Amino acid sequence: MSFENLFSGVNFATTIQRYCGSIGWKIADLDNNRAVLRFNMDSGRQQTLFILRYESTVEFSVPSVAAFDSDQNIPHLLSTLLLQRNAERKVGFWCIEKISGKYMYSCMHNAELQLLNESYFAAVVRALVIECDDFEGTLSRFLN
Numbered sequence: 697m698s699f700e701n702l703f704s705g706v707n708f709a710t711t712i713q714r715y716c717g718s719i720g721w722k723i724a725d726l727d728n729n730r731a732v733l734r735f736n737m738d739s740g741r742q743q744t745l746f747i748l749r750y751e752s753t754v755e756f757s758v759p760s761v762a763a764f765d766s767d768q769n770i771p772h773l774l775s776t777l778l779l780q781r782n783a784e785r786k787v788g789f790w791c792i793e794k795i796s797g798k799y800m801y802s803c804m805h806n807a808e809l810q811l812l813n814e815s816y817f818a819a820v821v822r823a824l825v826i827e828c829d830d831f832e833g834t835l836s837r838f839l840n
Contacts, residue, residue, distance in 0.1 A: 708749050715814045721821075735825045739833055743825040754812060756788075756805045756820050758828040762835060763798040770799055778831075787823040790831075803828045 712731045716723050724744070725732040731747040748755045764770050770792065778790035778801060788805040795802075803824045807816065 712747065715817050718814060719818050733821065737825070737829045739829055741829055741832055743828050745821055745825055752809055753806045754809065756807070756824055757793065757802050758804075758824045759793060759795055759800045759802045760828050760835075761832055762801040763795075764800075765798065767792075767799050774801070785823075785827070787820055788827055801831070803831070 708728050709726050709731070712723065712726060716733065721733055721735075723731060724734045729749060733745045733747070735743045735745070737743055743758055746755075746757045746759075748757070762774070775792070782789045788803050791802055791804050793800050793802045793804070805820050805824060807820060
């Protein structure tokens with residue numbers, strides 16, 4: 697089966713189930729277009745990862761708790777720090793996503809289908825949830 701077929705239509709759900717089952721992860725929500733995984737972190741926080749399939753790529757995204765009502769309220773210093781952090785990362789990048797009317801810092805990764813296998817899938821998921829949890833921990837310490 698080709699890489700694109702692994703993640704197309706009903707195969708998307710089957711492939712996600714197979715990868716997560718092999719790794720030992722539970723799936724919170726799954727259909728033929730997206731998957732949601734939730735991780736209880738050592739920090740006590742929960743991280744939610746979304747997986748969406750687009751034409752030749754799969755998008756992984758972990759929205760952080762840092763959400764703002766408008767783009768005018770986004771702290772530019774924090775954006776600058778996260779952009780600098782992007783230069784240090786091998787997997788994933790920080791961005792601002794508009795989700796349910798809020799502007800949220802999210803850690804995201806886009807993978808070409810031909811590169812995606814179980815070990816790469818696991819590495820991307822782990823890197824994103826750990827990075828987002830580390831960011832939220834730092835943000836919490838800064839705000840307290």
